[in-house]
Amino acid sequence: MAFQLDSKIPEGPLADKWTEHRFHMKLVNPANKRKFRIIVIGSGLAGGAAASSLGELGYNVDCFCFQDSSRRAHSIAAQGGINAAKNYPNDGDSVRRLFYDTIKGGDYRAREANVYRLAEVANSIIDQCVAQGVPFAREYGGLLDNRSFGGAQVSRTFYARGQTGQQLLIGAYQSLQRQVAKGTVNMHVRTEMLDIVKVDGHAKGIIVRDLVSGEIRRHAADAVLICSGGYGNVFYLSTNAMGSNVTAALRAFKRGAGFANPCFTQIHPTCIPVSSEHQSKLTLMSESLRNDGRVWVPKKAGDDRAPRDIPENERDYYLERRYPSFGNLVPRDVASRAAKERCDAGFGVGSTKLAVYLDFADAINRLGEDTVRARYGNLFQMYEKITAENPYKTPMRIYPAVHYTMGGLWVDYNLQTTVPGLFALGEANFSDHGANRLGASALMQGLADGYFVAPYTVGNYLAEHGSLDAEGKVTTDHAAFDEVEKEVQDRLDRLMAVQGERSVDSFHKELGLIMWDNCGMGRTKEGLEKALREIPKLREEFWKNVRIPGDATSFNPELEKAARVADFLEFGEIMCHDALTREESCGGHFREEHQTEEGEALRRDDEFAYAAVWEYMGEGKAPEMSKEILEFKNVKLTTRSYK
């Protein structure tokens, strides 16, 4: 059974769609809002903003996070900034240009109407955050400062030192805690969502595990919002937090929600390279470094000299050479692939030869060390802490790392998945970034969905389908809750019963390697088919040989990890199916069979200008794909060129 995908894009000119749509959406009377309960899974920028905004409107909200506080979601780690088309610098920016840059940057694999709305509401986000007290960087005149960021030729990025994510999240967190104090939001920390409960096809609740007591609990509601972030940890090593996981999204998928473009993952070009097999996570160095740093490798393969001993004419500034007009500022996917190409060809540096130099010597000569310190001091310090090398004296070594996932649960214009009453916001959905996300756009999307889209569209769903009287409400006594809770409990019992020989991490690392080698920066038919053979074998071994110490009825971090890794072991396969089916190169998805003679990505718009929406077909069966054909009426599809 294929999905009947109705994207519900409103009629009318692009610039009027959202205004018109808001007018036509149904409203819930203020006195009736308190009769509805909404579940929000995740408390990052999307979840925190949605939960607080819905609480402010008067709905009852239950918000869940696995962390010990709603302030710790991984949105916090975003460094660089947040985009908006305020055009404060008067440099030619506009909503239309932000829309255009975002859809082009996504390599024309996103839906026009959604991206335009994102660009349109972005200005309100900046206003909202300033009103909350977010200390964005300012000029001496007291007005907000902007900077340029990878892939854009205007300065539209607002930032708060190197910790914009933390400051925006604190803004959302404070608003959320204000609602907790008012009693509109119940915050459930250290609580993990383990499944969705559907009644008559609509999402009506969830099953969770209290991570401290181990207790399994039921929560019923009139709508469920998944704001659980991305799935980059399927690669084990990524810039994601250790706890970031695909569980909520995968459970939704297995309950009938379509999963769109799972193979679209973003590999960020400027991360600190892997140093040893014990490495548990990768650290990003903000893309803003490429504003002043120059990327190079030696011209001679295997050149072992110290970087300062390699004379200028024996260095290959390969980004400047290949892309003279954008140089070191090419978008992330292009910069990452170029680094991989050089390292694969034997020009990599450092002990592992899987690194390139990011050199600030010219910037220091031009601007002085003090200016460079003022701009990037905290990043240089972080680099030195991790590597014990001083980037003022010797070039940084960087290599690409998994950072963000553009794919996610398929949603219509209202951010509703293929399951009525089940919504997906922020990185958890697929909607706005196509095949590649531009810098400073993730924060924008999370907050847009949470503050300014979901509060309207969820209200519209409740007005149309919600029940105002108690008799029409589903409660946790419903048989559907018994059934799903039993499945959750059985699965945990099965995990605990294995008592094999290998740790959860050892399986996770092995899966990560399979994914990185075959579904990473370069993908081939052969490699993907190999991964599709290896993942089921590994999954089988996991269920026979994983060892989880302790018990399921108390605080047990190994059990938490095991449940998440079990889900990654299912999800990795779906990603490979998607990557195998998409016989083109676009954005972060590079199929080596489809490249130009110069090694650039070769998009195939005639056949692949669609979102691939995967459907769960049952245990042990391959997922099936439906297509949402993407129509481009306002932009012309061009080959992205940064030359």
Next chain:
Amino acid sequence: MKISLHVWRQKSATSSGGMVPYEVDGVSEDMSFLEMLDMLNEQLIVQGKEPIAFDHDCREGICGTCSLMINGVAHGPDGGTTTCQLHMRSFKDGDAIHIEPWRSVAFPVVRDLVVDRSSFDRIIQSGGFISINAGAAQDANNLPIPKHSSDLSMDAAACIGCGACVASCPNGSAMLFVAAKIGHLAHVPQGQPERAKRARDMVAQMDAEGFGACSNHYECEAVCPKDIPVNFISEMNKDFMKASLCGDS
């Protein structure tokens, strides 16, 4: 490197705990401190023992989840850093390292090195916000804020809410945390309408949670991974005094 560890083990909030010795061999200096603990846990799991529970998430020094008293110092020997950013090159072969949880009445132990810091959330709930609903804001540049004020606000807002200040204070005081939250909003005009009420209510909640008072040891400043200065405590005291004497005006 070979390291001798002495780690606090405690089954649950209600059971008693104690220090347990472990040996870890093959530690490289490029490993982070938490990767060294990962390695020990891997060994324990393979031996059929229960691994050591510790809090951690982003492992890049910003989420504030990781904790640990390392040889009696919150976040370990390197200044201005979180435990997750501490690397084993700060130690040498043969070192003995004692690892304990944050200790405070207001941070009950959940298990081993994991503590419950929900008291911090409740302090924020008591007033650590600006009362603005989504959609109610004016254009951001209608409110110019002197760069100096905005920078001071940012200095305070850098707090990651980890609780090292509490753990290192002989009085178990949370005043650096509360002062940072108050200072963040006190230095910008948006924070003025609720400034007095905020200081009064947050200090009252801090006391109700069982945190101690400040007697100027400044241990908090010394261990703060974000180098938040104690000046904010004196500013908070001023706001609190003013609110107590003059009410909310």
